[in-house]
Amino acid sequence: MSREAAESERQMEKKVLVIGAGIAGLSAASYLQRNGFDTKVYELHDKPGGLCTAWMRKGFTFDGCIHWLMGSGRSSNLHRIWEELGAGDLKYIEWNEHVMARLPDGDTFTLYTDPDRLKAEILRLGPEDGKFAKLFSSKIKAVAKADMPAAFDRLSLREMLSLAVAMPAVALIFSKWMKVPVQRLIDNLKSQRLRSAFRVLFGEAMKFFPTGALFMMIGFMAKKSSGYPIGGSLAFARALEAKYLALGGRIRYGAKVDRIIVEAARGKARAVGIAGAWGESRGDYIVSAADGRDTLDRLLAGAYKGCALDRAFESQKRYPSLLFLVLGLGHDCSGMPHAQIFDLDEPIILEGGALTVKGLSLRLFNFDPTLAPSGKTAATIMIETHNDEYWIRLAERDPAAYAAEKKAVVNSVIAAVDRKIEGFASWVEVTDLATPKTFIRYTNNWHGSYEGWLPTSVSFGKKFPRTIEGLEGFEMVGQWVNPGGGLPPCGIDGRRLAKRLCKKEGRRFRPE
Numbered sequence: 140m141s142r143e144a145a146e147s148e149r150q151m152e153k154k155v156l157v158i159g160a161g162i163a164g165l166s167a168a169s170y171l172q173r174n175g176f177d178t179k180v181y182e183l184h185d186k187p188g189g190l191c192t193a194w195m196r197k198g199f200t201f202d203g204c205i206h207w208l209m210g211s212g213r214s215s216n217l218h219r220i221w222e223e224l225g226a227g228d229l230k231y232i233e234w235n236e237h238v239m240a241r242l243p244d245g246d247t248f249t250l251y252t253d254p255d256r257l258k259a260e261i262l263r264l265g266p267e268d269g270k271f272a273k274l275f276s277s278k279i280k281a282v283a284k285a286d287m288p289a290a291f292d293r294l295s296l297r298e299m300l301s302l303a304v305a306m307p308a309v310a311l312i313f314s315k316w317m318k319v320p321v322q323r324l325i326d327n328l329k330s331q332r333l334r335s336a337f338r339v340l341f342g343e344a345m346k347f348f349p350t351g352a353l354f355m356m357i358g359f360m361a362k363k364s365s366g367y368p369i370g371g372s373l374a375f376a377r378a379l380e381a382k383y384l385a386l387g388g389r390i391r392y393g394a395k396v397d398r399i400i401v402e403a404a405r406g407k408a409r410a411v412g413i414a415g416a417w418g419e420s421r422g423d424y425i426v427s428a429a430d431g432r433d434t435l436d437r438l439l440a441g442a443y444k445g446c447a448l449d450r451a452f453e454s455q456k457r458y459p460s461l462l463f464l465v466l467g468l469g470h471d472c473s474g475m476p477h478a479q480i481f482d483l484d485e486p487i488i489l490e491g492g493a494l495t496v497k498g499l500s501l502r503l504f505n506f507d508p509t510l511a512p513s514g515k516t517a518a519t520i521m522i523e524t525h526n527d528e529y530w531i532r533l534a535e536r537d538p539a540a541y542a543a544e545k546k547a548v549v550n551s552v553i554a555a556v557d558r559k560i561e562g563f564a565s566w567v568e569v570t571d572l573a574t575p576k577t578f579i580r581y582t583n584n585w586h587g588s589y590e591g592w593l594p595t596s597v598s599f600g601k602k603f604p605r606t607i608e609g610l611e612g613f614e615m616v617g618q619w620v621n622p623g624g625g626l627p628p629c630g631i632d633g634r635r636l637a638k639r640l641c642k643k644e645g646r647r648f649r650p651e
Contacts, residue, residue, distance in 0.1 A: 166633025
């Protein structure tokens, strides 16, 4: 085919402009591209992934996202989507231990991913809670036999029958336990030590996190399909980017979208393009995989205030932002737990006294040799904060004070960990701290939120509209229309969008 003929054919295709090269945006663009749409992605940052990213400092790579990825193993139907998107061939580590909690009395509690081993650990700490141990492990086993409604059109008849047998029992579990926060379950434990262990593990999240979601999380780990990709989050995002580009897709990096162009056509409003510093781009469909609030309030200039999507946003509780500390350790931590949580002997007071940190979660990437030089280890510590305005104002008002405050946070946290792990401070060779200001600068997420809407007993699995009434040609995908967050809904959402648009355009959907 000549260049002129190829260009003519492209002009006949429906054009789709996608805002955001995060996992949802890449998924949507990839599935649309392979189904005959002419797609182009516009991304604020200079790399793909959005919050699914990593960055390098002095020989270390610091992972900013994936702790576990549902669908990493072939035992889940969700793996088919990651295969289709290009990440199926990555090497994944499947966890035997999810996390270890250091208890105030010096003991530890390990949240094993094997249900029987976890049951034994619960009984070791709280032998009087045998009924709880049995319930906990049995529900995890039941959920492990089920799956997410992902690429069901790729299942064989045998796989469909197997799921059909497992799903009724799991549906009963979810109908009850998705309405029960972990706190309510733990309050009934007889063992004070076991209650203490769960408090250290989950902290304030116990008050809202659904018990059913906990069963599902560990259930996928138990079936060896909730692991970590070697190379980390950016390697995962790059795999999706490579697949999309190989399909003929296009990405424009460093392209912040200033507005969605809306025009009247035949008496109806229609999204017809986007505009930014590069100029204007026109398309038949506009897909926002960007921040939800920013899309409604800035890109659409608040013109659809009060629409169903806006009302849905108003009813949710968002994830906070983070003080995300990364550390390059000149120490081989291979014999240590890869994830551990502990209370502090003395709280750390941050943000001018507005934030009291009573516990820390330390993640050691001793399982991924690609992230650090030989004999060394990359580490991260996440501290949640809702005080994004403090960091924004400090950075704008006094950059020197902002830098000094960041340094104070780093020093305080390292000292606190050193009191728990002897010699830790002496291992530290490289440090860096991302604040809410950093998250907003690179992702434009509302208040620097790191994962969209919190999963609660009320919101988990709630259906959000993907379109706006009165506005044609507009679609939304990603974490902001999927309460509970995570990468799987992003991959699934992009696939479902492509199905909807294929149906609308009279095309047969092709997943590969």
